[in-house]
Amino acid sequence: MGDIDMKDGFSLFDKVGDNNIEVSQMGDVMRAFGINPTNAQIKKAQDSIDPKDPKKRIGFNRFMPVFETVKKESKPMTDADYVEGMKVFDRDLVGYLNSGELRHLLTFMGEKLTDDEVDQIFQGLEDDNGNVQYDELIRRLMKDA
Numbered sequence: 001m002g003d004i005d006m007k008d009g010f011s012l013f014d015k016v017g018d019n020n021i022e023v024s025q026m027g028d029v030m031r032a033f034g035i036n037p038t039n040a041q042i043k044k045a046q047d048s049i050d051p052k053d054p055k056k057r058i059g060f061n062r063f064m065p066v067f068e069t070v071k072k073e074s075k076p077m078t079d080a081d082y083v084e085g086m087k088v089f090d091r092d093l094v095g096y097l098n099s100g101e102l103r104h105l106l107t108f109m110g111e112k113l114t115d116d117e118v119d120q121i122f123q124g125l126e127d128d129n130g131n132v133q134y135d136e137l138i139r140r141l142m143k144d145a
Contacts, residue, residue: 006033010060020057023049030067035074045070079135079142086134096131 013021013029021029026049027042037045045066050056089097089105099122106113106121113121125132125140 006064007060009033010063016057018057020059021063022054023056023058024054026058026063026066029063030070033067035067035071036077037070037074041070041073079138082138082142083135086138090134095135096127096133099126099130099132102132102134102137 009032010021010029011019013025013032023046026045027037027039030037030042030045046054048066049058049062086097087093089101103115103118103122106118107115121137121141122132125136127133
């Protein structure tokens with residue numbers, strides 16, 4: 001992600017129009033920029049700006065050095081982390097999810113995918129009962145990342 005893309009992404013969180021964000025939004029912006037900081041890392045970053053005022057507003061140039069510091073401290077998520085996250089939806093812990101339920105999650109939650117995109121992702125992963133092994137799904141998605 002280039003500097004211009006990051007500036008554009010940063011500006012999406014500016015709710016006032018002054019090219020700044022609230023310190024309380026730093027974690028959301030960091031996650032949008034592809035890192036997964038812990039709550040402790042976010043709190044530390046926010047405190048480095050102003051420990052008493054989470055409504056304080058900061059600009060992109062003040063945010064980036066803090067972001068880079070947190071980025072260096074953050075470990076990237078692994079396939080196993082994503083598989084662990086999918087277990088939340090696997091009530092019986094059988095290693096697969098109903099493709100209809102998974103399709104609903106992918107098309108209606110978070111960064112929504114189109115039905116065509118989901119069809120492409122599921123290609124060759126659905127079994128005869130309409131289930132998808134989520135560890136295989138994660139491997140496929142991570143391979144393409």
